[in-house]
Amino acid sequence: MSDRSRVLVLLACGVAIGVGAVGGFLRLRHRLHWGPIETYELRDDILVHGNADLKEVALTFDDGPTDTTRDLLDVLKADQARATFFVVGKQVAKYPGLVRRMMDEGHEVGNHSFHHPRLDDLAQNQIRDEITACDRAVFQATGAHMSLFRPPGMRYDEVVLRATQDLGYVTVHWNVAAKDFTDQAPSVIRDRVLDHVQPGSVILLHGHPDTVRALPAILAGLRERGYRLVTVSQMLSRLPRPVYVKSNAYGATATVPTAAPATILAKKTSAKKGPRLARKSATVEPRSDVTPVHGLDVPTWN
């Protein structure tokens, strides 16, 4: 190899390493929230964390419903606490009644894919299939669609983000995790949450039996520290630049103003970006067994 070729090869390697390093840093920055990442990334429709000026947090439970979800809901109900559940479609098909109960008791339900795969390993059509299959399972169980999405393992790339945006979802990050997907002492789960919680935290929990045992102490600890629990759509609506999504708490009908045209119902707006219509239909049949509850922090549709 001539000296010139050698220099060119070295130069190409240097450029490739540089591009890889920058890409890796940006992905890491996405995940670890280094640097000046805002509460909400408009370009990608990602909630990173809530309004840091408000003493409120969102509890989120991933991977359900499971056998323990009933106990989890009992604890939340006894405390009159609201949470957001990111459900897995195949589990929804197994426990449709528990998903109905989540919504009936004021919790929000978000999409966590159908089979819980690593979406960034899949082709675009497979990613869409995972998301829409989960939505179909929830719609069959409840008559409600979802506006919030959390990729399994928080694994996402540009392709995943474009698919979720196209389907009208806001991607929801977390910034406090209890690592409760395996056996943990309830006191460890409690401390991992309470030691790291800050105004605007999005707290990640799972449905492990130890989590159920830890939950009363977590709720009490949050209250002692002056935190208010909100659902993710409530948190979005109180960001410095508010973002409005259709909540499915209390079933499909509660946030549907009777006079508004159906296309308005799935509207998502922000101060910076103009109104955008979500592609999924909001024209679901009202459920006769759900009493609409008012007083939720939902947007006013003008």
Ligand SMILES: [Zn+2]
């Ligand atoms: Zn998960």
